[in-house]
Amino acid sequence: MMKRHLYRASVLAALALALTGCDKKSDAISEAKKADNAAVIDAPSIEQVKAIAEEGFVYGLPIVMNYAVMYEYSVDKESGQYKAPFNQIHNEARVFTYEDTAVVTPNSDTPYSILWLDLRAEPIVLSVPPVEKDRYFSVMLCDGNTFNYGYMGSRSTGNEPGDYLVVGPNWKGETPAGIKKVFHSSTEFSAVAYRTQLFNPQDMPNVVKVQSGYGVQPLSAFLKQPAPPAVPQIDFPKIDKEMVKTGFFDYLDFALRFAPAGPEEKEIRAKLASIGIGPGKTFDFKDLSKEHKAAVLLGMKDATDKVEKAVEGIGKTINGWGVYTAFGDRAFFNGDWLLRAAAAKIGIYGNDAEEAMYPKCRQDADGEALDTSKHSYTLTFAKDQFPPVNAFWSVTMYDGKSQLLIKNPINRYLINSPMIPNMKKNDDGSLTIYIQKDSPGPDKEANWLPAPDGPPYLILRMYRPKTEAPSILPAGDGSWQPPGIVKAI
Structure with missing residues (x-):
């Protein structure tokens, strides 16, 4: 027992020196010997611990947020948000509403199919069915690092059927016959988010038909071979919003067990x-x-402030809308942990820019904070100036504080392009959306986007944004710009 204690002290002393910038090996060894002689554990200094906690919180925030969603969706059957066990797909024959609270800023455009993969025992084969060419769908692979490491769907692989292989970080092997592509997750657990376009409420049976064609099976079953030995069961620590406040680094410690470090980590x-x-x-x-634990709390507080500031400053503000690109794979982030944390706070599991753009808005065209408890607003798209997309677009309303969908009397959470034929256009061909908490009246209700009794938060989703002019791409410098929200009264 004493030997292990001395070994810990020796290693820790060397690490502590490394953190202060000392790169002389002899000095590190000398200090390690001193620690051995003292037979005590000397943690890094208070200042170092605070700095590490701050940096570690920024790095770990998306990882812990992801674990919380995974726990609610595939571990805790009593969570109220539970979907299915690992390696089993759950199809939602509906769009998300205010009752869906596990993920901030969920879309209410596309019925989700949700799958959490456990890749420890063996790879998993995902199959997609043929999908009619005018229906958008995407299958996004997002690992525990919140890296979007692959796509299937209309943009990436087309609307034809196919079988694809998802492998864990330690898998090595040849691509099996019949597999179109292999996707590599950087973590042993991974999320798969299926988005299937819904044209209107009457279209749901057609969406269900597509969803029923999404297939999931272990590689051994696909190859008709015996399954490998079962992996050990895991005692997943319970997590909720309150527990995260005091146990953040405990959850990060747990999640990192299943995530081998990349070079930049x-x-x-x-x-x-x-x-x-x-x-x-x-x-x-x-x-x-x-004292060290108090320093950790101070570091977390400073990190939280830093992330919130990054969220507000991300991208460019154009007519009150924040236009940015903040989601991607490991190479996209390239060790920019602050960008990754800000992206998770904006809306974890967001798409790559090529798949979807997400201009966000909390202010009107004049730069004044939106407050639908006091004012009504309008958003007008000029004739032939609708968001330029190859799939479809939507404007979704959220509560400004929680970033969740809001309960409203007409159960409408968004206005999207498939709804335009049933909306009333202005005499000049433009389209005005009424953003307010109370109905604008029967003659305008088709164009009403219900708002909260307080600060709202809006996201303009553009699925498969056009790359040729007019285009919102590149983000912040595109030839198309979202129109500003205007205070009506």
Whole structure:
């Protein structure tokens, strides 16, 4: 027991020196020997711990947010948001409403099919059916690092049927016959989000038909071979919004067990390990002194402020809309953990820019904060100036504080392009959307987007944005710009 204690002290002392910028090996060894002689564990300094906690919170926020969703969807059957066990798809024959609270800013355009993969035992084969060419669908692969590591669907692979293989970070093998493409998850658990376009409420049976064609099976079953040995069961720690406040780094520590570090993660992982978090740690986080734990809380607070500031400053503000691109694969983020954290706060599981753009809005055209408890607003698209897309677009309303869909008397959470034929256009061919908490009257209700009794938050979704002019791409510099929201009264 004493030998292990001395070993921890030795390694920790060397790591502590590394964190202060000392790169002389002899100095590190000398200090390690001192720690051995003292037979005590010396954690990094208070200042170092605070800095590591701040950096670690920014790095770990999307990872912990993702774990919380996974826990609600595929672990805790009593969560109220449970969908299905791992490696079983759950099809929603509906769009999301205010009752769906596990994920912030959910879309209410496309009925979801939701799948969480456990890739520890073997790869999983995903199959997609033939889909009529005018119906948009996408299958987004997003791992525990919130890296979008692959797509199937209208844009990426077409609307033809096919079989695709998803493998974990440690898998090595040849592409089996009959598999169109192999996708590599950087973590052992991974989310798969299916979005299938719904044209109108009467179209739901057709969506259900497409959803019934989504297939999931282990590679061994696809190859008609014996299954590999079962993997150990995991005791997943319970998580909720309150528990995260006090146990954030405990959840990060757990999640990192299933996520081998990429090259750009090694530095932050070493820092986290030095305060007892993640694989390779030299002692338990709970062994930190009260002063060190207080420094962790201060670091988390500063990190939270930094992330919120990043959310507000992301991209360019155009006519009150924030136009940005913040979602992608490992190469897209390239170690920019603040961008990744801001993206998760804006709306975790967002698409790559090529798949969808998400201009966001909390202010009117004059830069004044929106408040639908006091004012009514309008959003007008000029004739022939609708969002330029190859699929469809929508404007979705959320509560400005929770970023969740809001309960309203007409059960309308968005206005999208398939609804235009049933909406009233202005004499000049333009289209005005009424953004307010109360009905604008029977003659305008078809164009009403119900708002909360307080600050609203709007997202303009553009599925498969056009790349040729007019286009919103590249983000912030495109030739098409969203029109500003105007205060009516």
